[in-house]
Every structure is written in C-alpha cells, then in structure tokens.
Amino acid sequence: MLKRSLQKYINNFRGFSREIWILTLVTFINRAGTMVLPFLSKYLNEDLGLSLNQVGWIMVSFGCGSMLGSWLGGKLSDKIGFYKVMIFSLLTSGLMFFGLRHITTYEGLLVAIFLIMTVADMFRPAMFVSLAAYAKPENRTRALSLVRSAINLGFMGGPAIGGLIILNIGYKGLFWVDGTTCIIAILIFWLKVKEKKKSEYLKENQNNDIIVPSVFKDTPFIISLFICLITGILFFQLFTTLPIYYTKQFNYNEFEAGLLLSFNGLMIFIFEIPLINYLQRKKINEVKLITIGTLIMSICFFLLLINFWSGILIIMIFFMTFGEMLAFPFSNSFAMSRAPKGHEGRYMAVFSMSYSLAHILSAKTGFAIIDAYKSYQYNWFFMGSLGLIGAILGYLTLKLIKRESNKV
Numbered sequence: 001m002l003k004r005s006l007q008k009y010i011n012n013f014r015g016f017s018r019e020i021w022i023l024t025l026v027t028f029i030n031r032a033g034t035m036v037l038p039f040l041s042k043y044l045n046e047d048l049g050l051s052l053n054q055v056g057w058i059m060v061s062f063g064c065g066s067m068l069g070s071w072l073g074g075k076l077s078d079k080i081g082f083y084k085v086m087i088f089s090l091l092t093s094g095l096m097f098f099g100l101r102h103i104t105t106y107e108g109l110l111v112a113i114f115l116i117m118t119v120a121d122m123f124r125p126a127m128f129v130s131l132a133a134y135a136k137p138e139n140r141t142r143a144l145s146l147v148r149s150a151i152n153l154g155f156m157g158g159p160a161i162g163g164l165i166i167l168n169i170g171y172k173g174l175f176w177v178d179g180t181t182c183i184i185a186i187l188i189f190w191l192k193v194k195e196k197k198k199s200e201y202l203k204e205n206q207n208n209d210i211i212v213p214s215v216f217k218d219t220p221f222i223i224s225l226f227i228c229l230i231t232g233i234l235f236f237q238l239f240t241t242l243p244i245y246y247t248k249q250f251n252y253n254e255f256e257a258g259l260l261l262s263f264n265g266l267m268i269f270i271f272e273i274p275l276i277n278y279l280q281r282k283k284i285n286e287v288k289l290i291t292i293g294t295l296i297m298s299i300c301f302f303l304l305l306i307n308f309w310s311g312i313l314i315i316m317i318f319f320m321t322f323g324e325m326l327a328f329p330f331s332n333s334f335a336m337s338r339a340p341k342g343h344e345g346r347y348m349a350v351f352s353m354s355y356s357l358a359h360i361l362s363a364k365t366g367f368a369i370i371d372a373y374k375s376y377q378y379n380w381f382f383m384g385s386l387g388l389i390g391a392i393l394g395y396l397t398l399k400l401i402k403r404e405s406n407k408v
Helices: 002-011 018-032 036-047 052-080 082-100 106-120 123-134 137-168 172-192 198-205 219-236 241-250 254-281 286-303 311-338 344-373 376-407
Strands: none
Touching (some): 018 123, 018 137, 052 082, 052 123, 052 344, 082 123, 123 137, 123 311, 137 172, 137 311, 219 286, 219 376, 241 254, 241 344, 241 376, 286 311, 286 376
C-alpha cells in the first residue's frame, strides 16, 4: 500500500523534458541563495537604521525596478529570444549584488535597488516563455508548478540559513551568497541547455496570417491582472510587514522568522504538484481555482487579527500556502492560455508587471497603514478586505469566460 502510494506520488513528476529539469535545478540554486529578500525590510530598518517610511520607499523603488525589468524582459524575449535574456539577467544581477553591500545611504539604496531589480526581473517573463518552449502544452501548468516547487524548496532552507548567517556573520554575508548563486545558476543553464532559436520556436507555434489584437483589449485577461495584483499584494506581506511583525509582536529572531517561510516552502514542495495534477485531472475551471485561492488568502489576514497567540502565525502560513498553491500556478496558466502563439513574451511581461506593481503597493501601503495607525491590526484588516475584492473579481472573470465559451 505504501509502495503504491509512493509510486503514485512519483508519477506526478514524470513527463518533463530534460530542459525543464535543468531549469528547475537552476531555479532551486538561485532561490536557495536568495536570502536578501526575506530580510531586506529588517536589514534596512534594524541594521541601517532607516525609518519605516524610508523602508517603504525603498520597497517602492524595488517594485518600480521590477516592473521595468519585467516589461523589458518580455519585450526582449519576443525580439531576441528568452535564452539570451535569462543569461544576461542572472549573470549581471549576480555581479551587482556583490556591490550592493557597500551602499548604505538612503538615496544610494533607492537607486541601487531600482537598477538591480530592473536587471534581475528581466529573468521572470523570459523564464515563463522558456516553459512554453521546452514543455509540452499539456504539461505547462505542471512544469510551472515544478519550477515553483524548486523556488519554494530553495526558500525552505534559504531563509533559515540566511537567519543563521545574519546571527553569525551579519547581513553583509547575504549579498555575497545571493550574487554567487545567481552566477552559478546561470552558468549551469548556459552549459547544459541548448538555446532554442526564436525562428524555430515561432515556426512551431505561430501562424503569421493571424492579426494579433492588443493585450489590453482582452477583458478577462485584464481583470485577471487585477486579481494577480491583489494576490501579489497579500503575498508580499510575507516579505515586508510580517518579518517585522514577528519581532515586534512575538519577539521572534531572524532564524525563527526564516523557519516560518521555510514551512511555507516545505508545504509547496510536498503538496503543490500532486495537488495541481489532481485538480487538472478533475478538469476544474482555472479561474474558479484562482478565485478560491484568493478567498483563502483573504481569510488568512483576518486570522492575524488574533494577536495574543503566536500559534496563529503557523495556522496563517498553513492556509496562506494552500491559497497560494491555487492562485499562483493557475494564474500563470490562464495568462499563458490567453496569449497568441509566438507572442507569449508580451503577455507574460504584463503578467509579471502586475506582481511587480503588487510589490510596490504591498510594501508602501502596508507600512503606511502601520505608521499612520501605530498598529498592525489595521493593516491585516485592510489586506483581508482587499482579498475579498479579488475574490469578487474572480467571480466576474468566471462569468465573462463562460459568456465567451457560449459564443463559440
């Protein structure tokens, strides 16, 4: 019985091409080393002594750079191919992380983090397009989940190790680790994965006689971007306001805060691909799953209104993770399904930009509410209410999709 269950679990990971597995390995190495992000707000506030308002503006700079990088990455992926964009992005951003540790002024950090994120987030839309090139159409959602599992497996150990590095060496050590892993990851990709030429990819996927309408005329897609924006705002609270809340409210240190994020990563690594596989076999509508995921994420923030018991943090992370497992992979799959063949780059650029904008709004809005009311409770209530709006938008998108299918 146990052997059969184990075999069934392993079968969830079959059917991927060699390139997808290498991309997964590269993503794992990169994300395991991405230790700066979970502690960036704490580093800026506690180590450099910047105010919460200044931290909020630096996070805005982070998000603006991410938006520009996502747009550039999508445009360049359609023009010169995703392969070159991915190599340039990780190699250059890795080198830039080495220099970031020397910048400690508020103004310098605003500029430096904007530039780093512009280069670093060119990688995301290019990586999404690479999934379309290297994975079979029926495997794309699972391929994304595999890559997300690698991301979260990296986050499983990364934040906890990052917390230990901070306690023993200091925050500066994180920048060395982050830069080094970026460079190692992309060297493996360059050595092991052959570039799939853009002309070859377009020949397989694009009918040149089709006139491609503007992304912004696709109403269901545009509404789905607002849902992505909202779920992104909720999710990024895990990396902005929540790490500081753990310390201020429950006296958690960096290692303990890292363990909470590691719990999130462990759950996704174990459960996401089998869950995605099961839901796809059941042929449940993607937008319905996104809506349910958004609603779960919303409820999680209302749970944080219980601020006298630290156990609520584990319960919140547990349910937040399941909401995330429904909302994020299927949002990506839905966006890719709306894109005309050969033009995935620009759709995925706009898709990625919605999360970049979420990072801007998540940090600045969260810190502004906390600073204005001198309480985290108002922020949790606002985030929970925002999630309810996202669930309503999901319901409206579902209606539009059904109306579209009835016209066909």
